[in-house]
Amino acid sequence: MGTDLVRLSAAETAAAVAAGEISAVETTQAHLDRIAAVDERVHAFLHVDTDGALAAARAVDQRRAAGEPLGPLAGVPLALKDIVTMKGVPTTCGSRILEGWRPPYDATVTRRLREAGVVVLGKTNMDEFAMGSSTEHSAYGPTHNPWDLTRIPGGSGGGSAAAVAAFEAPLAIGTDTGGSIRQPAAVTGTVGVKPTYGGVSRFGLVALASSLDQAGPCARTVLDAALLHSVIAGHDPLDSTSIDAPVPDVVAAARTREVRGMRIGVVKQFGGEGYQPGVLQRFREAGALLEELGAEVVEVDCPHFDYALPAYYLILPSECSSNLARFDGMRYGLRVGDDGTRSAEEVMALTREAGFGAETKRRIIIGTYALSSGYYDAYYGQAQKVRTLIARDFAAAFAQVDVLMSPTTPTTAFPLGERVDDPMAMYLADLCTIPSNLAGNASMSVPCGLSPDDGLPVGLQFIAPPMADDRLYRVGGAVEAAYAERWGHLLIDEAPEL
Numbered sequence: 001m002g003t004d005l006v007r008l009s010a011a012e013t014a015a016a017v018a019a020g021e022i023s024a025v026e027t028t029q030a031h032l033d034r035i036a037a038v039d040e041r042v043h044a045f046l047h048v049d050t051d052g053a054l055a056a057a058r059a060v061d062q063r064r065a066a067g068e069p070l071g072p073l074a075g076v077p078l079a080l081k082d083i084v085t086m087k088g089v090p091t092t093c094g095s096r097i098l099e100g101w102r103p104p105y106d107a108t109v110t111r112r113l114r115e116a117g118v119v120v121l122g123k124t125n126m127d128e129f130a131m132g133s134s135t136e137h138s139a140y141g142p143t144h145n146p147w148d149l150t151r152i153p154g155g156s157g158g159g160s161a162a163a164v165a166a167f168e169a170p171l172a173i174g175t176d177t178g179g180s181i182r183q184p185a186a187v188t189g190t191v192g193v194k195p196t197y198g199g200v201s202r203f204g205l206v207a208l209a210s211s212l213d214q215a216g217p218c219a220r221t222v223l224d225a226a227l228l229h230s231v232i233a234g235h236d237p238l239d240s241t242s243i244d245a246p247v248p249d250v251v252a253a254a255r256t257r258e259v260r261g262m263r264i265g266v267v268k269q270f271g272g273e274g275y276q277p278g279v280l281q282r283f284r285e286a287g288a289l290l291e292e293l294g295a296e297v298v299e300v301d302c303p304h305f306d307y308a309l310p311a312y313y314l315i316l317p318s319e320c321s322s323n324l325a326r327f328d329g330m331r332y333g334l335r336v337g338d339d340g341t342r343s344a345e346e347v348m349a350l351t352r353e354a355g356f357g358a359e360t361k362r363r364i365i366i367g368t369y370a371l372s373s374g375y376y377d378a379y380y381g382q383a384q385k386v387r388t389l390i391a392r393d394f395a396a397a398f399a400q401v402d403v404l405m406s407p408t409t410p411t412t413a414f415p416l417g418e419r420v421d422d423p424m425a426m427y428l429a430d431l432c433t434i435p436s437n438l439a440g441n442a443s444m445s446v447p448c449g450l451s452p453d454d455g456l457p458v459g460l461q462f463i464a465p466p467m468a469d470d471r472l473y474r475v476g477g478a479v480e481a482a483y484a485e486r487w488g489h490l491l492i493d494e495a496p497e498l
């Protein structure tokens with residue numbers, strides 16, 4: 001029974017709980033058992049909140065017994081990326097510097113999950129402060145890809161994606177600043193969505209780069225992602241960049257499964273040199289499939305996308321060097337060298353030296369340099385101009401097509417250790433995902449098969465204009481259904497048992 005419960009989708013689990021066929025406690029326990037059985041090998045979780053999860057599940061069962069109305073995801077277990085605060089539950093952001101910190105409040109995302117009766121199982125592993133594409137920059141050791149434990153699960157939200165792919169949770173929350181939901185989804189054969197910037201509140205997310213950060217759903221099906229999206233999205237006065245407009249009906253869109261008449265643009269700039277041949281093959285087949293389903297697929301030119309990566313690697317470090325200044329050894333977590341003989345400045349320096357990893361230090365140094373007077377215009381200022389040009393490329397593209405498509409990542413999951421000492425190679429994993437963050441629009445990764453050259457999952461990315469997130473779910477749901485019909489199952493059902 002336990003194994004069967006972890007194989008249900010979130011939609012199926014919620015329906016079974018609502019109908020009284022299973023209890024929220026039963027499904028929560030089944031997932032806790034699964035975590036106990038496999039997470040030693042996967043290492044998706046940094047913290048499992050057994051007592052909190054069971055208490056939340058019991059509360060759902062009591063509400064049901066009392067005949068109270070339940071939300072569409074009541075009783076469904078979920079894994080929370082360790083950058084999202086949850087009152088009283090450890091939040092480390094994959095960093096030593098936050099060791100021992102327990103936030104005194106809930107992020108808006110967490111509060112909405114709790115109010116919806118979603119059961120938070122625990123906190124998932126990630127690259128330190130969400131910088132990386134492999135989880136190898138976590139201070140607590142890497143997460144392993146459930147498809148091949150010697151490979152990376154993507155990053156920074158590799159823990160969330162791996163938890164979903166390993167059937168440790170049907171749902172997870174990720175955050176995506178440059179690709180950290182979509183790239184892990186692509187390499188683990190799962191679905192990941194970066195909502196429109198401002199679509200989901202950032203209140204209570206530990207800030208990496210505030211103008212880029214966005215929380216969103218990780219799931220095994222497009223419908224499950226839509227259900228989670230609709231629970232966490234919507235205006236929040238606690239986040240000044242939160243959009244005060246109705247959330248697009250993503251759940252209805254996910255159920256449409258119809259792309260006839262849709263115009264889809266293939267981004268010319270993505271897919272040349274440096275892309276794995278098997279990834280390109282599956283991508284071309286996806287384009288052909290969409291045409292078969294009645295969509296019109298055309299090529300679209302976005303000339304400034306070639307400069308997205310360098311612009312991002314100035315804007316992100318600049319914002320992160322400023323945001324991470326708050327970790328000074330005085331307010332949160334770790335404090336080093338405070339023996340009564342040292343000045344506050346010395347303690348801050350020692351704490352930051354001991355508490356931050358190499359990649360975090362690299363970005364703080366680059367960002368501080370890029371923002372320094374005399375260099376500001378040449379680096380940060382120029383990067384912001386490129387950002388505007390990229391947004392204009394998108395606007396011109398969306399005047400011609402409803403959504404854009406590209407591979408999510410240039411390659412499938414690479415071996416652990418392969419790129420950890422080569423920052424440029426690591427950064428290239430986000431080549432196709434970064435433009436969306438710079439422009440603030442919505443994008444999704446859905447599985448489109450296993451690469452013929454290595455048998456690992458390939459992700460297909462769709463990009464929609466701001467606040468048109470529903471288009472992603474419509475086209476994503478349609479390709480998912482078409483593949484499921486062709487293969488007789490979802491791609492994730494081919495993942496090894498573990």
Ligand code: GLN
Pocket residue numbers: 130131132133155156175176177178179180181208316427430
């Ligand atoms: N890999 C990218 C980076 O290292 C993406 C980060 C993210 O989306 N949080 O910056």
